[in-house]
Amino acid sequence: MTSSSLLLLLALMLAWSAPAFLLARAGDQGLKRIHLYMHETFAGPNATAIVVVPSPLGANATFGLVGVLDDELRDGPDPKSSSLVGRYQGIFAGAGLVSPPGMQSAINFVFTAGEHSGSTLAMLGPVLSFTGAIERAVVGGTGAFRMARGYCVMMAAGNPTPDSIVYEVDLFVKMDYA
Numbered sequence: 001m002t003s004s005s006l007l008l009l010l011a012l013m014l015a016w017s018a019p020a021f022l023l024a025r026a027g028d029q030g031l032k033r034i035h036l037y038m039h040e041t042f043a044g045p046n047a048t049a050i051v052v053v054p055s056p057l058g059a060n061a062t063f064g065l066v067g068v069l070d071d072e073l074r075d076g077p078d079p080k081s082s083s084l085v086g087r088y089q090g091i092f093a094g095a096g097l098v099s100p101p102g103m104q105s106a107i108n109f110v111f112t113a114g115e116h117s118g119s120t121l122a123m124l125g126p127v128l129s130f131t132g133a134i135e136r137a138v139v140g141g142t143g144a145f146r147m148a149r150g151y152c153v154m155m156a157a158g159n160p161t162p163d164s165i166v167y168e169v170d171l172f173v174k175m176d177y178a
Contacts, residue, residue, distance in 0.1 A: 031150055034116070034171040036109075038088045038154065039072040039079055043163040048072070055094060062094035062101040073109065077157050077166050086111040092127070103127040105136065109171070111143075119143030121171065123152050130156075138173055148173045 041048045049069035055061040070089045076082030087110045096102030109121040120143065125136035134154045141148040150173035157168040 031172040031174050034169075034173070036085065036169040036171070037074045037077050037082065037157060038167040038169050039074055039164070040069065040088075040167070041071075041164045062103070063097050065094040067092045069107075073111075073169075075114070077168070083113065085114045085116075090123075095126075100129050107136075116144055119145045121145050121148060121173065134167075138171060141173070145173060145175060148175050150174050 039048075042050070048071045049067060051065050051067040053064075053066040055063055055065040057063055068091050070087055072079070072084055073086040073088050074082040075085055088107060089110055090105055090107035092103050092105040094101060095104040104126055105124070107123040109123065111117050111119050119141060121141040122139050123136050124139050127134050127136070132155070136152050138148060138150040138152055140146075150171065152172075153170045154167045157166045160166075
């Protein structure tokens, strides 16, 4: 393969992938914002996030662990006064040996009530740290979100307890594909 063919192939691959940071730098024009709260319980009999395969490197290691989650998506931070609008379902795996140890995740936002009921959004990418904002790519969807692209930014809302945490979730999705 000639060097010009290789450059053309690289340029086409970059243009086709439309990374989330390019959408953000475009001033978020044409992006729909969806604001939610993800409620996760990681201890006790009603846990919504669990490790199903521990790391083969030992109890304190994360590399190689595999987990699943089925968290609540709500329209507010208080589970008693907010409405359930869907589920935050997916898998995560410890995929980093270096510090900070990275987690890879494949997540679906499954909307069961409200404006987006019956639709889903698919999110994929790393979680490099649980402190500060977590940003991942929205890579598709179904229903009203068919062919959606964009990004998701999550931050802890308030103080976590030993058993649970609430994340504030902002989804920015582009859906106007002709």
